[in-house]
Amino acid sequence: MSAEALLKELRSQLPADCLLTEREQIAPFECDALPVYCSRPVAVVLARAEAHVVAVATACHRHRVPLVTRGAGTGLSAGAKPIESGVLLVTAAMNRILELDRDAMTARVEPGAVNLQVSRAAAPLGLYYAPDPSSQIACSIGGNVAENAGGVHCLKYGVTVQNVSALRVVTSEGEVLTIGGQCLAQPGYDLLALMHGSEGCLGIITEVTVKLTPLPATTRTLMADFACVRAASDAVSAIVRAGVIPAALEMMDALAISATEAFCHAGYALDAAAILIIDLDGDPREVDVELKLVEEVLGSSGATRVQLAADETQRALWWKGRKSAFPAIGRLSPDYYCIDGTVPRHRIGDVLEAIQSFAVNYDLQVANVFHAGDGNLHPIIMFDGSEPDALDRVEQLAADILEYCIAVGGSITGEHGVGLEKINQMAVQFTDAEIAQFMAIKEALDSLGLLNPDKQIPELARCQEYRALRRSHE
């Protein structure tokens, strides 16, 4: 590759203000929301149209230059960290809502459209976009697809892949593909699912058609207190087994409760070992029935107290607490690190116990606030980064937790992706034969390996090295 030849081609193809090459212009783009990983690319392109994306992909392919794409940069696994020898393509400015279709209940949007902006635009039609990652006021739909993002609503309404019907994608060679359609079933191989969670490694998303969901006529909220974490965990399974799918089913443990309560006085029980916050939505008469059903299950699951939010104000306060939990925990500790793993719902109790026993080994504390209905854990490791070995201990504890998730049949990511952060754990979750299949797919769709290289799928040699290292620690 020659950086100069590439830049010359990009200058001839793009509006001048789309192409950033000066150090101070590039600085804001050197990392995503996991800033421990950062680097400075050769150039940043702020695309405003699909034609710009095609021009960048074509030029990078011709000059054999790596290409990393990012949306809003809210990712937590360094999936959008630039490559020093490469171009960083930013799609955040491609943020138009192109079409809202009331009859088809879909929205066609550019990849930079912000998650919450889509729901706001659809609200006058009585519709919204259901998946709601906690970054929803900032994160973009293109990034949501790349990470297959989840959120509070995903137990009932599915993660991103269940809420997208079509994509336009630019290939590594600069060709434009239409993938998916307006119907659930499509012939041929499921390229639509394949693009979800592919972290920018298989193609560049330039348009997303999302499915919209009817705004529920009402939402009611229950809060249940438990004297032990395992009883709360078992109640989560019991609710789903009773045939009710809540719109949200969240759990907080004692440390998360006390941090949050001190911060925003949500009205949580300070003597509870765990609380569940449960949203039920739909027609008011239907929600009334579901409330009774869930109250019955909670009663027989050992809840020490079950409260129904009296009004919208109390509901909002309970949720404000849940949503403030991360900054609240941040106040108790100089630093914190949030992990993301999933486990089968009925193993939540085992995993929470294991997390506490691992934490003791490293002299660290862990708070838990998470999407219990999905089994999607977010252990928050509290630490003091000024202690010289703190980051090492945190990293080892995180690895222990993620690898325990794998051991009980779970996985190393619920919604944050692999990126660079979890690339070692891929070697634990998958065999070499399985990693080789991922590589074959990558090579099929990006034969020169230019799209977001070195992310998500580890080299086989690295896998073997990491497995040997972990064995030596056992």
Add this chain to the structure above:
Amino acid sequence: MSAEALLKELRSQLPADCLLTEREQIAPFECDALPVYCSRPVAVVLARAEAHVVAVATACHRHRVPLVTRGAGTGLSAGAKPIESGVLLVTAAMNRILELDRDAMTARVEPGAVNLQVSRAAAPLGLYYAPDPSSQIACSIGGNVAENAGGVHCLKYGVTVQNVSALRVVTSEGEVLTIGGQCLAQPGYDLLALMHGSEGCLGIITEVTVKLTPLPATTRTLMADFACVRAASDAVSAIVRAGVIPAALEMMDALAISATEAFCHAGYALDAAAILIIDLDGDPREVDVELKLVEEVLGSSGATRVQLAADETQRALWWKGRKSAFPAIGRLSPDYYCIDGTVPRHRIGDVLEAIQSFAVNYDLQVANVFHAGDGNLHPIIMFDGSEPDALDRVEQLAADILEYCIAVGGSITGEHGVGLEKINQMAVQFTDAEIAQFMAIKEALDSLGLLNPDKQIPELARCQEYRALRRSHE
């Protein structure tokens, strides 16, 4: 390849009664449920264990022999038609239910396990397997995965891919992979989705872990009559927009009604232009609320009569009619041919009108009985195969209907797959660049092209030829 060398290796690896090479032994396996396509393979292997599958894949790979896999052979698109120069691997005898897990709400089964058998085995745990293709008393779970099968329950509970959490798969080279896990989200590329609907072209399924759904406490059934097809079609969209997801939402047109009523006296209105049959399931109190909601929507959508099944006997009779519609229509016509396409739900009215106008062009009649909630149509073309040009006219009408489905944003298959039957229509639904992506995936996972060759993905030359042919007819 040398057939003799291959057979020698297979004889050394397999129990003698697994390997069929005599003409009369092979005859029953020459076609699937679309017998217009048939051929005799070199050998049929009746596998009883994964080790047999590995042996066959390894031998075929070594000797460069094509390998077609089939389950129960109930497929309707010739996806399991053998290759004359190849081996046919039958997994129907691998039909054990290996594990039922009440807590995880899953069943681990061999690929030959029959769909309904899984639900029967799970019933004592209060669970069942939701996807229910109309062949469910005979079709196998492995085939359901290969075709990404649907069914009456799929509007509410999803198609096969939403109801499978893990697979064991033998690759073209004979390696065993584990794909997926117990959690919704998995890191890496979505190989689990990729295997669904891949029609045996990417790997051989040797074990399936299906998700189980709680058996509903009650199911109630509504039947609504309409004086015009479009009003019935619009009511389908209105119900979903109202936020209710029925367990089943089926539609029959006048021809289907009269054929069925004559055959089994289900109590359908002979003067209706269309009827909807709607199941609502769940907790009895919740179902009561949903019944009221749906009745309101039906009332304001122009239903001329809405009935609630008085008891289980009446419910069963209405469903018996729906399920007998195909043989009932068969009695009115010497032959019939069932098509499978999907359209966006709000375009059902347009498509049903178009079908009738196309049918006139070819002097044929079409009855419609279908999964309206999913927009999954099953037009049934009635014809007399003894007329010399009948099959040609049927084939052209089917092509017109499928290509109209594409034109309104739909697709050429809901649940029957592409196989050989619809390979031409792939050229209409996809561009060359999109077909090339499918081919790249195929080559990545089956580099020698041995698994079910010539099915599902057409050669580019064939695509161009078919498109030119269709243009010349316009």
